[in-house]
Amino acid sequence: MSTTSLDKSKIRILLLEGVHQSAVDNFERAGYSNIEYIKTALPDDQLKEKIADAHFVGIRSRTQLTEDVFAAANKLMAVGCFCIGTNQVDLTAALSRGIPVFNAPFSNTRSVAELVLAEAILLLRGIPEKNAVCHRGGWQKTAANSFEIRGKTLGIIGYGNIGSQLSVIAENLGMKVIFQDTVTKLPLGNASQVNSLDELLEQADIVSLHVPETPSTKYMFGKDQLAKMKPTSILINASRGTVVDIEALAQTLSEKKILGAAIDVFPVEPRGNDEEFVSPLREFDNVILTPHIGGSTLEAQVNIGGEVSEKFIKYSDNGSTISAVNFPEVALPVHDNVHRILHIHQNVPGVLSNINNLFSANNINICGQYLQTNNKIGYVVIDIDKAHSELALEKLREVEGTIRCRVLY
Numbered sequence: 375m376s377t378t379s380l381d382k383s384k385i386r387i388l389l390l391e392g393v394h395q396s397a398v399d400n401f402e403r404a405g406y407s408n409i410e411y412i413k414t415a416l417p418d419d420q421l422k423e424k425i426a427d428a429h430f431v432g433i434r435s436r437t438q439l440t441e442d443v444f445a446a447a448n449k450l451m452a453v454g455c456f457c458i459g460t461n462q463v464d465l466t467a468a469l470s471r472g473i474p475v476f477n478a479p480f481s482n483t484r485s486v487a488e489l490v491l492a493e494a495i496l497l498l499r500g501i502p503e504k505n506a507v508c509h510r511g512g513w514q515k516t517a518a519n520s521f522e523i524r525g526k527t528l529g530i531i532g533y534g535n536i537g538s539q540l541s542v543i544a545e546n547l548g549m550k551v552i553f554q555d556t557v558t559k560l561p562l563g564n565a566s567q568v569n570s571l572d573e574l575l576e577q578a579d580i581v582s583l584h585v586p587e588t589p590s591t592k593y594m595f596g597k598d599q600l601a602k603m604k605p606t607s608i609l610i611n612a613s614r615g616t617v618v619d620i621e622a623l624a625q626t627l628s629e630k631k632i633l634g635a636a637i638d639v640f641p642v643e644p645r646g647n648d649e650e651f652v653s654p655l656r657e658f659d660n661v662i663l664t665p666h667i668g669g670s671t672l673e674a675q676v677n678i679g680g681e682v683s684e685k686f687i688k689y690s691d692n693g694s695t696i697s698a699v700n701f702p703e704v705a706l707p708v709h710d711n712v713h714r715i716l717h718i719h720q721n722v723p724g725v726l727s728n729i730n731n732l733f734s735a736n737n738i739n740i741c742g743q744y745l746q747t748n749n750k751i752g753y754v755v756i757d758i759d760k761a762h763s764e765l766a767l768e769k770l771r772e773v774e775g776t777i778r779c780r781v782l783y
């Protein structure tokens with residue numbers, strides 16, 4: 375169990391992977407000055423060393439926060455993923471330690487959709503190859519295997535925020551949109567949902583993946599799916615590197631069974647810009663390779679920096695956990711004239727009544743109480759008279775099932 379009641383200057387913020395300066399500015403404006411800013415992801419041993427002293431860690435998609443890393447993070451209060459995906463974080467390990475994880479679920483959606491469409495247009499014209507040939511002094515003026523995007527069928531796998539945004543823009547360019555999703559989704563515009571992945575692969579000229587990394591999507595796109603694509607079609611993956619079997623894709627490309635591909639995400643990615651990028655796809659001129667920059671536009675990064683830092687500030691200053699991806703969500707009013715106790719506990723019978731009994735036995739008046747639970751933990755926030763907060767904290771330490779407890783002055 376950990377109890378923390380810290381002055382803001384003592385709250386250590388560790389920001390990795392070059393999150394945008396807007397996050398640093400936001401933290402500083404809110405009075406948080408103890409910030410360590412690192413441009414890359416860290417090797418495991420350095421990550422554990424740094425995270426041991428951190429109260430908040432901000433990452434992007436490269437840093438893996440595993441059970442092992444959380445075990446070294448004794449002071450950690452919250453995690454911020456400055457991106458959409460949270461697959462790089464062991465959310466259960468975080469939850470069991472009472473650590474909420476925040477992300478920015480829509481801030482780079484549009485950036486990904488725009489990149490995918492641009493890549494689709496370039497690939498259908500064979501531009502990546504023609505460009506490479508020109509750079510080497512060649513000249514490949516031909517209309518063979520060059521197509522307009524108008525009237526082509528875009529097959530979207532995963533019709534969530536990105537998939538559906540892509541669908542709308544693609545229709546505006548005159549494309550036909552079909553999609554496959556494990557859930558029945560409202561088709562936007564004239565898009566239509568197909569019944570199976572096979573059905574989508576039979577029809578699509580462009581296949582674009584927009585699923586999260588989960589056990590069901592891991593290597594969901596391999597040899598069999600590639601074999602079902604049309605010979606004049608292209609594959610785009612800007613979702614997660616483990617969704618596509620890269621060796622199978624390399625084989626398919628070497629046999630010239632599809633026209634080309636655009637890949638933004640890889641099973642193993644360099645930790646920073648100084649590390650070599652290794653991939654069997656490097657040899658193919660008809661593959662657009664990008665360094666996981668689907669969401670890397672200034673517009674998106676400024677917004678993400680602001681949004682995720684704001685979520686941590688709200689949690690740290692006020693206790694609110696709205697939009698945490700793994701944690702009971704509580705929206706709280708300001709707590710003027712009272713002290714606020716945040717108590718995170720295992721969700722087992724009797725904890726709340728024990729807390730209330732302790733307060734009543736010690737004459738601690740409750741001015742406000744907010745509770746939210748999920749199947750693993752409970753999060754109760756209790757506003758009390760200022761004079762009683764030290765005693766309340768001491769008593770709450772005795773409650774069985776307590777994971778963490780903190781007071782906001």
Ligand SMILES: NC(=O)C1=CN([C@@H]2O[C@H](COP(=O)(O)OP(=O)(O)OC[C@H]3O[C@@H](n4cnc5c(N)ncnc54)[C@H](O)[C@@H]3O)[C@@H](O)[C@H]2O)C=CC1
Nearest residue numbers: 458459532533534535536555556584585586612613668669
């Ligand atoms: N390349 C980049 O820089 C970026 C990559 N991403 C990746 O894109 C993913 C998708 O992002 P959003 O659209 O915001 O997520 P979302 O959660 O809004 O949508 C995901 C969709 O995939 C569907 N889905 C899940 N499993 C599926 C399966 N096995 N087959 C078919 N559909 C399935 C879901 O039902 C949902 O509709 C993120 O999880 C992230 O990994 C996100 C942003 C930037």
Ligand SMILES: O=C(O)CCC(=O)C(=O)O
Nearest residue numbers: 434435457458459669670
């Ligand atoms: O910008 C990044 O580092 C990661 C973007 C991404 O993959 C996401 O938002 O899920």
